[in-house]
Amino acid sequence: xxxxxxxxxxxxxxxxxxxxxxxxxxxxxxxxxxxxxxxxxxxxxxxxxxxxxxxxxxxxxxxxxxxxxxxxxxxxxxxxxxxxxxxxxxxxxxxxxxxxxxxxxxxxxxxxxxxxxxxxxxxxxxxxxxxxxxxxxxxxxxxxxxxxxxxxxxxx
Numbered sequence: 001x002x003x004x005x006x007x008x009x010x011x012x013x014x015x016x017x018x019x020x021x022x023x024x025x026x027x028x029x030x031x032x033x034x035x036x037x038x039x040x041x042x043x044x045x046x047x048x049x050x051x052x053x054x055x056x057x058x059x060x061x062x063x064x065x066x067x068x069x070x071x072x073x074x075x076x077x078x079x080x081x082x083x084x085x086x087x088x089x090x091x092x093x094x095x096x097x098x099x100x101x102x103x104x105x106x107x108x109x110x111x112x113x114x115x116x117x118x119x120x121x122x123x124x125x126x127x128x129x130x131x132x133x134x135x136x137x138x139x140x141x142x143x144x145x146x147x148x149x150x151x152x153x154x155x156x
Contacts, residue, residue, distance in 0.1 A: 001073050004047045010079050011042055016087060026051075034090035037123060041086045043068055053082045058090040106151040114151055116142055 001009070008027070011017065017029040022044065029042035038054060045051035049072055056067025061082060064067050071079055104116040106126075115127045116139075124142040126133040136142035146152075 001049055002076060002079065004045070004049050006076070007045060007049065007051065007074075007079065008069070010076060011045070011083065014041075014083055014087065017041055017083075031087050031090050034092050035045065035092070038067075038090060041083060041090070042071075045071075054086050055082065055089070058085050060085070105154040106146045107154045108150045108152075112151075114146060116146065 011029055012019065014029075016033060017031055019056040020028045020030060022028055025047045026044045027042070028040055029043065030039045031041045032039060038056075041054055043054065052064075052068035053061075053070050053071050054067055055069040057062040061069045069082065072083065075084065085121045106114045106116060110129075114133060117125050117127065118139075119125050119135075124136045124139055126136075126142055126146065134142070134145055136145065
């Protein structure tokens with residue numbers, strides 16, 4: 001197992017990552033060039049050697065509910081590989097996850113209209129004119145919110 005210092009040295013060799021010290025001696029590394037909302041590549045690297053890398057969009061790595069893969073027992077080669085893959089996943093949108101979507105108008109009984117739109121592979125937004133009303137991670141979540149607020153899909 002690599003030590004905390006060895007992991008730091010490897011991670012810091014990725015010039016595109018910015019270091020952010022957090023509580024209890026832990027360190028995060030962000031990729032500011034991300035085209036996704038997510039920017040954290042390395043999360044809570046701890047002095048005991050534990051830490052996580054964001055792999056939610058990668059099929060080759062087991063991830064938890066937050067899309068993180070534990071790197072406690074990674075070799076140098078594995079750590080470099082998983083970080084590079086994570087950065088790559090934040091630079092591209094997976095077309096399989098991003099199907100074309102036409103903005104949907106939703107209307108309530110007072111005639112007020114909200115627009116449901118897909119921002120990217122991971123984000124659905126609801127707008128009232130140019131004002132953002134809500135952000136959701138799935139279409140179903142956004143549609144449920146609109147339904148609860150008394151809106152239904154507008155028929156053209």
